[in-house]
Amino acid sequence: MKDVIYITGHKNPDTDSICAALAYSEFKNKTGTATAIPVRLGEINRETKFILEHFGVEPPQLIETVKLQVADLNIDNIAPIAPDISLKMAWNLMKRNNVKTLPVTDESGVLIGVVSVSSLTSSYMDVWDNCILSKSGTKLENILDTLSAKPIYVHGENPNFLGKIIVTAMGPNSVKGLIEEGDIAICGDREDTQEIIVASKASLMIVTGNHDIKESLIENAKKLGCSIITTPYDTFTAARLITQSIPVEYVMAKDNLISFSTEDFVEDIKDVMLETRYRSYPVVNTENMVVGSISRYHLISKNKKKVILLDHNELGQSVHGIEDAEILEIIDHHRIADVQTGNPIYFRNEPVGSTSTIVGSIFFENGIRPSKKAAGVLCAAIISDTLLFKSPTSTLVDKLVLKRLAGIADIDVEKFAKEMFKAGTSLKDRTAEDVFHQDFKIFNLSDMKIGVSQINTMDMESFLPIKDEMTSLMKSKVERENFNILIFVLTDIFNEGSEIMVEGPNKEIVEKTFDIKLGKDSVYLPGVLSRKKQIIPPLTTTIANHKSS
Incomplete structure (x- = not known):
């Protein structure tokens, strides 16, 4: 198993999720022996894109799953052979490398056949006709x-x-x-x-x-x-x-070849191995070029992909296959949810406005100065998640860490915040689908499935052209994915309030929570800026009371 740690935020990543992963990967690479790789679980939004371009930082690698794949195993690194080499040479290579099969490739390295000990011996033991050199093109x-x-x-x-x-x-x-x-x-x-x-x-x-x-x-x-x-x-x-x-191409297996891709999941290839029972199988990359071979003993490994979760600790928000991975750490600033681990881990959860505040603190607590780029993206994430300290989730710790990071990044916080919000919050020329999923999270409260999408903007009027489209999208999503409540929160950064739209069979719970009456239109909630602190906690309380009554 390759010594790699994947550092990831949540699905539908926001700025904090992306920037915290980038910076914490830098910290782990400076302090650890394993290679830390920042990854993301979705497309980058406009705000985050502006930030990365501003500081000259490459976006994290996009991944879809952390299930164990063939590429994660230490497969045998066996060089393939050419189809025109002799049986004798192939036999000598097998003895020298202590293998039972050899992949055969063309000039481009593409798999065209497999030669095995059994094919060599059976062909040699068969009654050979005396025209074999002619027939095989030796x-x-x-x-x-x-x-x-x-x-x-x-x-x-x-x-x-x-x-x-x-x-x-x-x-x-x-x-x-x-x-x-x-x-x-x-x-x-x-x-x-x-x-x-x-x-x-x-x-x-x-x-x-x-x-x-x-x-x-x-x-x-x-x-x-x-x-x-x-x-x-x-x-x-x-x-x-x-x-x-005679050349090996004359005796090699070339029809119905069984090979595995580096992208194949280990759990999927086990059954194929049991059904076919060959000693080893060629492994090819996405271009069908041979990169090695795999045998059953490679699957004995108990290693899993190693993962660090940032800005979430809820299964529904995490990467696909997380149940098959080894979670090493969790760093978050949300409620403690349902992620379970097999071993004790480093779990740091603080009531601050941004996960990036915690990551910045970790740098300073260990006497390590983040790079100018890392400090810059951490600054941007703190500004984004706290709405430049307008959000009720903001704390004094956020302000102190931001001030220290801003000095390293050499930025004017007020000026940068205006540029960032302006670049990231316009809804002009965007679809309802794009807007809704920019920062969408699913919560399981008691036995209710709750979805909450939140987007911040400085231009509330730009939402009007897609408002009807958003209503249709939400109704369809409730029916398709069986949500009890689906909420869209459009937050006005400067006026410090949010307009909410609600769909779902249990939306009366939202009415009771915020003492409002939901009609066909949206409802404005003054002073409500934080999904984490002002929407989910009161909803949780209302649902708990609803169940007990």
Whole structure:
């Protein structure tokens, strides 16, 4: 398992979720041995995009799941072989690397076949016909390598051996009756037999025992197109080995190949392995290029992907597959919800306005100065989550940490905040779908499924063109996804209040919570700025009282 820690915020990430992950990854990489990688679980909103571009920071990598994949395992790093190498060479490679199968690739590295010990031995043990070199398109290079031979004369650049293999262990007269033009003849040092082989226009004469060849015979072979090689092996050994010179592509499996992708989930490949029971399987990347091989013993590993959760501790808001990952830490400023771990972990939850405030504090508590870029994105996240301290979630700690980070980032907080809010809060030319899911969270309160979307803006009028579209979207989402209550919160940053829209079969709970009457239109809630502090807690209380009554 690769030594990597994924640091992630919640789904539909807001600025705090993204910036905290970026900065905390820097901290972990400065203080730990494992590689910390910031990741995100959705598209970056306009505000966050402005921030990252302003400070010159690359966005975190987008991931869809933390379920264990083949890419996370320490698979065997076995180099694939070319389809034209000999059976003998393939066999030697298997023995040298102590493997039972080898992937075969074309010139581009794309998988085209698999050769195994069983395919080599079964092909070698089968009754071979004596035209096998012709049928398999065996090259002279393979024959030379297999027989440890040296060339005496080679006819043409790429000679073809289209005849049968014969061993001329009989008298000259008998040889004449057997050998035909194009044959491959294995012989000893009898010159009369050698002359008949050449005169019969054999395509290849293999002389065993490394015996010398007469110059006159070589000259005649040149005229008649007969290649000549010599091998140190005796006739029996040469005859036994020559069939090992055929290329592996002749015996490799190439139909219905079973291979796995680096993107495959480990839980999915287990059943395939049980059904097929091969010793090992090729692993290919997304371009179908071989990167190694995997066997059953690789799956014995109990390792899981290592994850640190920021700005949330609720399963419904976390990355897909989190139940199969190992959670190392949680850093958050929300209510404690339903994430469970198998082991004790570092859990830091503080009642401050931003997770980035906690991350900034961690830097300073450990005597580590964040980089100018990290300090900049942390500043932006604190400003965003506290609405520049207009939100009731703001604390003195947020202000102190922001002041210290702003000095490192060298920014004018007031000036930057105006630029950031202006860039990120305009709703012009945006769809209801885009606006609703910019910062949407799901909460499970008692047995009720509650969805709350919140967006901050400096231009409330820009929402009017998509208001009807938003109503239709919310009604459809309630029906499709079985929400009890679905709320859209449009927060006016400067006037310090929010307009809310509510759909769902239990929306009377919202009416009771905020002492309002919901009609077809939206309702303005003065002073309500925080989903975390002013919407979810009172809803939780109302639902609890509703259940007990």
